[in-house]
Amino acid sequence: MAEMVFLGTSSMVPTKERNHSSFFLGFRAEGILFDCGEGTQRQLKIAGINPNRITKILISHWHGDHTLGIPGLLQTLAANKYDKTLKIYGPKGTKKSINYILKTFAFLNSISMEIFEIKKTMFYENDEYALEAYPLEHKIPCLGFRFVEKDITKVDMAKAKKLGLSEGPIIGKLQSGKSVIIKGRKIKPSDVTYIQKGRTLGYIADTNRCENCSKIAKDADILISESTFESKLDEKAEDYTHMTARDAAMVAAGAGAKKLILTHFSQRYASVEDLQEEAKTYFPNSVCAYDFMKVQF
């Protein structure tokens, strides 16, 4: 089970109810922070998430509403005696920007960090999941992300028991794709195992609607998309290189996403109900995010 928590859902200017952009994805031992707008560390505190759980920070782009929270968060991690190596990933220029932060602020301590400028689509992979990045069309270099859990081989214990098997190393062997011999009878993995499809989360950060939006959204269980404006302000959205609720919904529908969560709203919307309704016209399973909203998938 993965859980994500929205920490900020406003665009350039935060409001009383909406902080700058960020969300946290907790997956097994990993804590992945997607963007880190101003005030993110305080939002983590309110959400009850220990910042020391963060293992990776993914930065979509270096506009302040996505990054102003980084210096404060680094200072707190140092104060909290963060004992892992924090991995920070972002577009070209990320190393320089982090170095400026470290030089500008008088940090008492520094934590162990590795900084990566993303150059290829699949930029991280382990046995459990992969992370992918796709360039978007914004005023400055900007990336959208995909978290792709790997498929898992599961054992159907009812079937296994019928064949005389019980929990233990033999089950593990079958799960890893090896046949076993029980009482002179060969049992193949396919006799007792099945594939549980891995889950996918897509994040479309600031952009005009473009082809890569669809790649990020492709068959995603959860698609998080910026939706700064409603389609009445189509031209403004185009000029400012942002998407409307309709754009996001059409991307979700075209790419076979299962659920769309809109975020990154302009401060002009005291209520985002109209944006949600607009999105639902094109993609019924749409919902607007709010700060501290939790989603399990």
Ligand SMILES: [Zn+2]
């Ligand atoms: Zn933004």
Ligand SMILES: [Zn+2]
């Ligand atoms: Zn931006």
